[in-house]
Amino acid sequence: MTSILEFILRLAVWLLLAPALPGIINKVKAWVAGRQGPPMGQLYYDLARLWKKSVVMSTLASPAFIIGPAVAWIAVLVAAMFLPLGPVGGAPGFHGDVLLFIYLLAVARFCTTWAAMETGSAFEGMGSAREVSYAVLSEAALMTAVLSLGVQSGSVTLNEMLATSAGAGAVLLAAGLFTVLLAENSRVPFDDPNTHLELTMIHEAMVLDHSGPPLAVILHGASMKLMLFAVLLAEAVLPLGNMQPLMATFALIGAVLAVTIGVGLVESLLARFAFRRAPLLLTTAFLFCVFALLIAWKGGAA
Amino acid sequence: MTIGALLFTAGVALLVAIVSGSSSPRCWLAATLAGNVAALTAAVNVLAGGEAWIWRGGFLVGGETLHFRLDCISALFLVLLAVVASAGTVYSREYWTDAAHPRSARAGRVWWSVLIASIALVLLSSNGLHFLIAWELFTVASYFLVTLDRQRREVRAAGWLYLATSHAATLCLFAYFAILAARTGTWDLGPMRDETSLAPLFWLALFGFGVKAGLFPLHIWLPSAHANAPSHVSAIMSGVTIKLGIYGLVRFSGWLPVPGAAGWVIASLGVVSAVLGVAFALGQHDLKRLLAYHSVENIGIIFIGFGFALIAARQDNATWGRLALAGGLLHVWNHGLFKSLLFLGAGSVLHTTGTREMSRLGGLWRSMPWTAGLFALGAVAISGLPPLNGFVSEWLVYLGLFDAVNSQGNAALAAVFAAVLLAVTGALALACFIKVCGIVFLGASRTPAAEKAHEAGCSMTGPMLLLAGACVTIGLAPVLVWPAMARTASIWNPAWSEIAAPASLGVLGRSHVVLTVLAIAGAVVLWKLANKHGLRRSGTWDCGYAAPTARMQYTAGSFANIITQWFTWILHPQRHEGRVMDTFPAQAHFEEHTPETVLETIVRPAGGAVMQLAGAARRMQHGRLQAYLLYLLLGLAAVAAVVLIGGGR
Structure with a gap:
């Protein structure tokens, strides 16, 4: 019974709270710029509005143009359900579920880029080419981060890997994962979610042709993915497993909020990088994770 | 029927197929399929029961008694x-018809059956001499x-390169088996794990079998041969024949001792093959050549699993060694299934459009939805994405690696x-297959040929459906295939007892089922909702541009450009572009292709040097008798000088 309640609670958190994160980021950006900014719940209104709209589809597109976003959303949701939520725990994990977690994100990428290629638009081709290319580096960084968590905890199960702290390498790991978060969620300095110059975008360029409910699904999926990386980062760094349940809940919420505000601050204070420099930054993130791994390694041996 | 009777039936059926191939296509089809079904039944029997079938003939062939053995290792590859082969047989009926290819269709059928029979002989032979005969026959x-x-x-150039490289490899295998026979006193093969002096022979086998497997940098023959062969032949070559290289290494590293460095070398070669194989694939614009490079990549993944299994065997660490080996072996099956699916799909595209050049295709999903859908499934599988089979084997390899990391050895x-x-x-x-699918099947047709494409017939889509079904089955129910892998691992290394499937593998399978169900449900709901709210069609929103044309779409080269830039140090892409000089340039052109670096920078110069030396030596041979007599005299004088000077001893 409790497990069912827990399941529903986790599902509700992922489905209902995720769209708040972009709202927080926008508030932070507005606050730094001295504007009032859109209300926190703007994305909720947008989703509700889009959900009721009709769909315009390119004459070139196949049904996969609409199926793609649906499958990508499901993949992100299933991946999120494998993540423990502090004291609420996660799905009953299994030995090696962390690999499924990483590859589910790859499934989402496959489906989004596929849907983008459907339209035959050069802009969306550009967007998907960038998405899949930068993902090569961020996947390497993510795999290294996961390996370092594995070495630290001696386990290959997400629940156990995230329960302990990242040890002495926590700062490096946090820096690496934060950069991966920025890249995977198409935030500044990799991409600018506010820009309207199609030539310079990644994620937005891929969804130019989507409208109505499919666009709502894409936006909601993107917010879930942002929250997923924020939660992953928070749990990788904090030893939530060793805290009191109430304490852990607050710590998790605080950490996710801190990450979100951090994204907002980065976005306010930093300009978008030239595309040529983006791979260098991701390589730096990868190196952060490698050093975190080496520290975990030495700690384990000692 | 017993296993012997089944294999005998398969042999007879294949003989009938070889004989009837040129005269009666129907008889050939029935006989080839019957032979394959019989062989499949026998192999599945062995994999399920675990009892090896061993048979010694009472007569001599080439001075040696026949010795056949079907144990789990050979059964795995026989399946x-x-x-x-069954899929390819049916496919070729429509793909390579007598009407379209009057010169070659008959010969194609005969050689096809010879190929199947000789591969089966390679897998069954347990005698070095017969192994070599069958190996040569299949080459x-x-x-x-x-x-x-x-x-x-x-095509002729590709065939010649294939023949030459294969024979360089076969030469090594000749040396391998001959030295083995000289050391042991018999051509008969079997477990001889205690004779540690035989270990260095492994390096000969690695070269010989590595060339066949297409391991980087021995893969030079592979891209052109796979690209230029008829597609059903590409399917079996990529799906099965390159796996015989894996078979040879797994088989003989199980029977003979291996040097301590073997596992490290294999694993490093595997990593190099995997990364560079896919990098080269990204640089290709020819659909089949691209798929061929992905074979190099997947062979690399298999070698990573196999190499870590060798390391684990050395360190006596069964837990992660078994996982890595099972992953590698399962990837042999998986790659065979999805790669032949992809090659058959590419064949259907080639059949209807007449081109393999991706930038001349586009928008094919409209005219060939089945081929597009099945190709997409193969693409998901080869990218190693859940819930299909490619992920299952990669997951097992990963798990082996992660457990190796956590063991801190x-x-x-x-x-x-x-x-x-x-x-x-x-x-x-993943990037590469988004590129392939996006350029070939999605968007707008780039040429009239692509515009006029039509769906392939049932005998071409049917075999693809069969292969796709196998991919889905392994993906959703991986526990079904685990016993076969565990049993094979225990035959390979008797110290690794056969264990039940790890519980996590079952959970992984169930997660895949849940994911599939949810994905289908989500897709249906969204599709219905979109239709309910009204679904309008309109031209692609090209950011306000009013007259987009098909030529403005992203091309294969532009899609892969970011990544190929990272790999220019090895890819050496060649660009030919007209510089735009005027204010209103009349025309411009741009062309780029990625040659086979190892072939162009190492093998071809080396071959050129050998030819030059040979040419220089040939000047001495001109047919003038007087000069030959002078050579004799000089030779004698030289010998005399050596005797006189050095003869003091």
Whole structure:
């Protein structure tokens, strides 16, 4: 019974709270710029509005143009359900579920880029080419981060890997994962979610042709993915497993909020990088994770 | 029926197929299929029961008694052969018809059956001499299949390169088996794990079998041969024949001792193959050549699993060694299934459009929805994405690597490298297959040929459905295939007892089922909702541009450009572009292709040097008798001088 309640609670958190994160980021950006900014719940209104709209589809597109976003959303949701939520725990994990977690994100990428290629638009081709290319580096960084968590905890199960702290390498790991978060969620300095110059975008360029409910699904999926990386980062760094349940809940919420505000601050204070420099930054993130791994390694041996 | 009777039936059926191939296509079809079904039944029996079938003939062939053995290792590969060969047999009926290819269709059928029979013989032979005979026969049969369309120059070139490289490898295998026979006193093969003095022979086997497997940098023959062969032949070559290289290494590293460095070398070669294979694939614009490079990549993944299994065997560490080996072996099956599916799909595209150049295709999903859908499934599988089979085997390999890392042994650091590079490989493969599917099947048609494409017939889509079904089955129910892998691992290394499927493998399978159900449900709901709210069609929103044309779409080269830039140090892409000089340029052109670096920078110059030396030596041979007499005299004088000067001793 409790497990069912827990399941529903986790599902509700992922489905209902995720769209708040972009709202927080926008508030932070507005606050730094001295504007009032859109209300926190703007994305909720947008989703509700889009959900009721009709769909315009390119004459070139196949049904996969609409199926793609649906499958990508499901993949992100299933991946999120494998993540423990502090004291609420996660799905009953299994030995090696962390690999499924990483590859589910790859499934989402496959489906989004596929849907983008459907339209035959050069802009969306550009967007998907960038998405899949930068993902090569961020996947390497993510795999290294996961390996370092594995070495630290001696386990290959997400629940156990995230329960302990990242040890002495926590700062490096946090820096690496934060950069991966920025890249995977198409935030500044990799991409600018506010820009309207199609030539310079990644994620937005891929969804130019989507409208109505499919666009709502894409936006909601993107917010879930942002929250997923924020939660992953928070749990990788904090030893939530060793805290009191109430304490852990607050710590998790605080950490996710801190990450979100951090994204907002980065976005306010930093300009978008030239595309040529983006791979260098991701390589730096990868190196952060490698050093975190080496520290975990030495700690384990000692 | 017993296993012996089944294999006998298969042999007879294949003989009938070989004989009837040129006269009666129907009889050939029935006989080839019957042979494959019989062989499949026998192999599945062995894999399920675990009892090896061993048979010694009472008569001599080439001075040696026949010795056949079907144990789990050979059965594993025989299953793959039977499945892929059946699919290819049916496919070729429509793909390579007598009407379209009056010169080669008959020969194609005969050599096809010879190829199947000789591969089966390689898998069954337990005698070095017969192994070599069957090996040579299968090399020659695949040469004739590759060059079926030998009016075309590039086909002949590809066939010649294949033949030459294969024979360089066969030479090594000759040396391998001959030295083995000389040391042991018999050509008969079997377990001889205690004779440690035989270990260095492994390096000969690695070269010989590595060339066949297409391991980087021995893969030079592979891209052109797979690209230029008829597609059903590409399917069996990529799906099965390159796996015989794996078979040879697994078989003989199980029977003979191996040097201590073997596992490390194999694993490093595997990592290099995986990453560079997919990098080269990204640089290709020819659909089939691209798929061929992905074979190099997947062979690399298999070698990573196999190499870490060798390391584990050395360190007596069964837990992660078994996982890595099972992953590698399962990837043999998986790659065989999805790669032949993809090659058959590429064949259907080639059949209807007449081009393999991706930038001349586009928008094919409208005219060939079945082919597009099945190709997409193959693309998901080869990119190693859940819930299909490619992910299951990669997951097992990863799990082996992660457990190796966590065991903190001396393999741990290498396992970290391998795991990270495997992740990179996976992401690159995904990029490459988005490129393929996006350019070939999605968007607008780039040429009239692509516009006029039509769906392939049932005998071409049917075999693809069969292969796709196998991919889905392994993906959703991986526990079904685990016993076969565990049993094979225990035959390979008797110290690793056969264990039940790890519980997590079952959970993984169930997660895949849940994911599939949810994905289908989500897709249906969204599709229905979109239709309910009204679904309008309109031109692509090209950011306000009013008259987009098909030529403005992203091309294969532009899509892969970011990644190929990272790899220019090895890819050496060649660009030909007209510089735009005027204010209103009348025309401009741009062309780029990625040659085979190892072939162009190492093998071809080396071959040129040998030819030059040979040419210089040939000047001495001109047919003038007086000069020859002078050579004799000089030779005698030289010998006399040596005797006189050095003869004091």
